[in-house]
Amino acid sequence: MSSTAKTASSAPAWRRPQVLAIAGVLVLALAASGWFFLLRDGSGAYCDDLQAWQDKSEETLAPDADVATSAEFLAGSVTRRLDGAEQFSKDGPDDVQDDWKLFHERLQDVVEVFQKIGYDLTDPASVQKFATDVQSGALTSIDPALQAEATEVQNKLADSESTAAVNAITKDAKDRCDIDLQLSTAAQ
Numbered sequence: 001m002s003s004t005a006k007t008a009s010s011a012p013a014w015r016r017p018q019v020l021a022i023a024g025v026l027v028l029a030l031a032a033s034g035w036f037f038l039l040r041d042g043s044g045a046y047c048d049d050l051q052a053w054q055d056k057s058e059e060t061l062a063p064d065a066d067v068a069t070s071a072e073f074l075a076g077s078v079t080r081r082l083d084g085a086e087q088f089s090k091d092g093p094d095d096v097q098d099d100w101k102l103f104h105e106r107l108q109d110v111v112e113v114f115q116k117i118g119y120d121l122t123d124p125a126s127v128q129k130f131a132t133d134v135q136s137g138a139l140t141s142i143d144p145a146l147q148a149e150a151t152e153v154q155n156k157l158a159d160s161e162s163t164a165a166v167n168a169i170t171k172d173a174k175d176r177c178d179i180d181l182q183l184s185t186a187a188q
Contacts, residue, residue: 047177
């Protein structure tokens with residue numbers, strides 16, 4: 001009899017019944033919280049991020065803002081738009097990731113064409129130079145090949161494929177998150 005008592009008490013601590021019971025409860029609790037976070041990441045975190053992105057995108061610039069402030073605001077807007085679209089193309093719901101990817105690619109194409117022309121739309125100083133060049137008339141002649149590429153990119157941003165992607169994204173945002181997302185494929 002003493003050998004039985006000795007065997008039970010000599011079992012490793014992790015094999016004792018109360019430890020196994022506590023471990024089982026912890027595993028169930030972790031599994032339940034893991035499912036909660038997985039489900040939240042499936043729509044909750046996406047919806048939260050999408051709402052924050054939408055709120056930031058709806059910010060407006062004061063009508064009397066100077067050129068430097070306007071350039072900083074516009075460069076920040078372009079950067080946020082690109083970063084958000086890229087994030088959602090990777091971390092968004094599976095059924096709209098490809099739509100976000102297309103939207104991001106089309107926005108990136110616009111930025112790249114401007115870079116080829118000589119302006120970085122994500123840099124406030126470059127956006128300010130662009131605005132100054134437009135106002136002064138210094139931007140009257142662009143290489144015809146770049147002009148054609150800019151027109152092509154603008155047309156792709158507004159084509160039926162881009163429009164369908166934006167429609168899918170905005171419908172999903174409304175259905176999944178109850179967010180009236182404001183996206184546009186129109187040239188701005």
